[in-house]
Amino acid sequence: MMKLTKSFNRSLWAFHFNSGSCNGCEIEIVAAITPRYDPERFGIKLVGSPRHADVLLVTGPVVRKMRDRLERVYQQMADPKVVMCIGACGTSGGPFYDSYNLDGPIDDIIPVDVYVPGCPPRPEAIIHGVVVAQQKLERLEGEKA
Incomplete structure (x- = not known):
């Protein structure tokens, strides 16, 4: 179990974007939002629009046809925002590394x-990543104030 020492000021709303993955990470994201893991205790909620989201969950390597869509979704999000790269495919290309159809890992685009x-990452790791993202958002908001 994770021990939280700081109380959070707000709930995080997350928008999920699949940029060309095999759907293994999506299955784990769905598992992470079930009552077994109960991410709502941290205030985590999936939303259907990037305009309402604080966190962008991106899975998969960025294929050519998804590059402009990923950039557009990123631009639609309000500041401050945090981007989470979930899984090995988004970090390095994973098993699709050096494929003819990839524009690169996610951090080459946004x-x-x-x-x-x-x-795929375990649901506990995904929830831990969102908690780290929440702490980063709090630091960003503290710097603005």
Whole structure:
């Protein structure tokens, strides 16, 4: 169990974007939002629009057809925002590394704040990554004030 020492000021709303993955990470994201792990205790909620999101969960390597869509979704998010790269594919390309159809890992396209390694990562790791993202957002908001 994770021990939290600081109380959070706000809930995080997350938007999920699949940039060309094999869907292994998506299955783990769905598992992470079930009552077994109960991410709502940290205030985590999935939303259907990037305009409402604080966190962008990106899975998969960026394929050519998804590059402009990923950039557009990133630009639609309000500041401050945090980008989470979930899985080995988004970090390095994973098993699709050096494929003819890839434009690169996610951090070649948009800035990434939190990496969650694994192929696929466990639900506990995804929730821990969101908690780290929440702490980063709090630091960003503290610097603005």
